[in-house]
Amino acid sequence: MNDKAIKILYVEDEIDHAILMGEFIKEIKNVNYEMRHVQQLEEALFELDNERYDIVMLDLSLPGKKGLDTISTVCERALDVPVVVMTSMEDESMAIKALQKGAEEYLVKGKMNSHALSRILRYAIMRHKGRVELQSLSLVDDLTGLYNRKGFMLFAQQQLSIAIRTKRGMILFFIHLEGLNEISEKFGRQCEDLAKIETTNILKEAFRESDIIARHGRDEFTAIALESFDASNEIIITRLQDELRSRNKQENRQYNLSLCIGTAYYDTEELCSIDELINRAKESMTEQKKKSL
Numbered sequence: 173m174n175d176k177a178i179k180i181l182y183v184e185d186e187i188d189h190a191i192l193m194g195e196f197i198k199e200i201k202n203v204n205y206e207m208r209h210v211q212q213l214e215e216a217l218f219e220l221d222n223e224r225y226d227i228v229m230l231d232l233s234l235p236g237k238k239g240l241d242t243i244s245t246v247c248e249r250a251l252d253v254p255v256v257v258m259t260s261m262e263d264e265s266m267a268i269k270a271l272q273k274g275a276e277e278y279l280v281k282g283k284m285n286s287h288a289l290s291r292i293l294r295y296a297i298m299r300h301k302g303r304v305e306l307q308s309l310s311l312v313d314d315l316t317g318l319y320n321r322k323g324f325m326l327f328a329q330q331q332l333s334i335a336i337r338t339k340r341g342m343i344l345f346f347i348h349l350e351g352l353n354e355i356s357e358k359f360g361r362q363c364e365d366l367a368k369i370e371t372t373n374i375l376k377e378a379f380r381e382s383d384i385i386a387r388h389g390r391d392e393f394t395a396i397a398l399e400s401f402d403a404s405n406e407i408i409i410t411r412l413q414d415e416l417r418s419r420n421k422q423e424n425r426q427y428n429l430s431l432c433i434g435t436a437y438y439d440t441e442e443l444c445s446i447d448e449l450i451n452r453a454k455e456s457m458t459e460q461k462k463k464s465l
Contacts, residue, residue, distance in 0.1 A: 177206035184231040199286035247274035254300030313387040316372040324386030339440040345395040346453035350430035352391040378411040
């Protein structure tokens with residue numbers, strides 16, 4: 173048995189229900205639960221700000237509060253804590269909507285016993301832990317479908333290890349989408365996202381399928397051209413510029429795209445890290461910006 177207590181924050185305005193819940197929790201075997209009961213949402217938010225809890229149990233019918241607003245408020249305040257909602261027998265449809273708002277599980281008060289409570293608490297904690305782990309493992313940018321920064325660093329490091337072993341060169345590109353703030357301010361968020369997607373398509377046209385392309389930040393992209401020699405960067409930059417000009421010549425455009433590109437070549441005779449290559453490519457990009465002024 174693990175002696176470390178699993179801390180529960182129980183948010184329920186009715187004292188009788190809280191007492192009953194405490195009794196159910198005492199009946200659970202092999203797990204050490206510690207329950208803190210509060211009656212108001214404001215008290216719960218204070219607790220979440222000042223104490224560490226392993227799970228929140230939340231009554232959806234707190235006085236003066238709308239159930240779905242309550243669950244949204246709690247989930248936003250406690251992103252890393254699973255939430256189980258409590259509802260009456262007549263409110264199961266509301267509980268299902270609460271799951272869509274971020275709750276992990278729900279319990280119907282009139283159907284509860286210590287066995288059901290133990291099972292629900294255990295599943296809620298496990299499911300939430302699994303979701304957090306999956307999110308942390310996510311390697312793809314939702315908007316563009318490219319690798320995100322984490323994905324890029326993972327696969328770039330793998331390719332660097334291969335390049336070191338096989339003594340084959342590669343080139344890291346650091347690409348800045350210029351004027352994105354102006355596009356967003358003048359034409360809105362939708363056009364900002366469209367500019368990122370257009371840039372993604374330009375990169376896909378210029379690089380090979382075997383190369384690694386990523387969205388590194390809001391307006392930053394990175395790419396690695398595998399098994400390349402130093403002069404390959406000019407060939408790829410030319411393809412990028414050709415694709416860029418082709419896009420900008422399209423009729424009825426609201427804005428033009430502009431890219432600033434820096435490169436860093438991995439020399440098979442030297443040892444360096446991906447971070448060092450990124451920094452060198454950034455410096456190269458800064459130099460290109462100065463030349464264009």
